[in-house]
Amino acid sequence: MRRAADKLSRAVTPLVVSEVFFAFDNLKPYASTFTGRRIDAVETRGKALLIHFDNDLSIYTHNQLYGRWMIRPPYRYPVTNRQLRLAIHNERQSALLYSASEIEVLPRQQLDVHPFLATLGPDVLTIKPRRVLEQLAASTHQRRRLGSLFLDQRFLAGIGNYLRSEILFVAGLHPRLRPVDCREDALERLARAAVAVSRQSYRHNGVTNDLEMARQLSAQGQPRSQYLHWVFARGDRPCRVCGVSIVQDVAAGRRIYFCPTCQPERCRP
DNA sequence: TCTTTATGGTGAG
């Protein structure tokens, strides 16, 4: 999400908006209030995106699984079957949001009481490992399984399903372990992995794998999907470290992948 | 043309 926000931010700040288009009827009345306004900032909070205007209003969007931002020359629309849901035009560019179904207009002061935004934990891209350790030590989190915890946006905001599997693999911890089962050094490993894997994924376009290994596999002509991750979406394929088959399971209702050898169910001494 | 799946989130029980 943060990559999309960066792209959007480069396209629209601090430019004056010539026109905003909303596809949803309940938002259409707001459109004219944005004409001639400047965009002060584009902010992310986990997977949520906030576009702040200089009239004290913000547009909140959440892509869920489907939303896609595209930047195009003014009023030049791509050929696609997708539904255009929001467009922000200025003299130089049009920022187009397709397919997203969650779009709201909010006064800036109301952001912190928004029913979803208000529940978000610290954004994994902006914190240090120490902050993750504090979260892990919180009484509400201590006895929950890591597989469930790392998908919960109240624990840490911004971790999606693939990062969950990848972070636990890099930390060498089984998804069914709970923070209370882990020794201090394991928790520190986990906190470092949460921050490092998320940042690498942000900087390197979703590559959570070892960067050198990914580069080599790419050079060998492997398709992108074959070198992105350590374990995610690699069920039954050999672990890149030990060769044992990656296991697929369900945690918190979503598919999770792990290596039974590199991520033992008992916390490593 | 159907069914399934997906980097997400909610609400009922």
Place this chain on the structure above:
DNA sequence: TCACCCTAAAGAT
């Protein structure tokens, strides 16, 4: 934990 909603693409038939 489960069913369900949102939308789109990939896979199965």
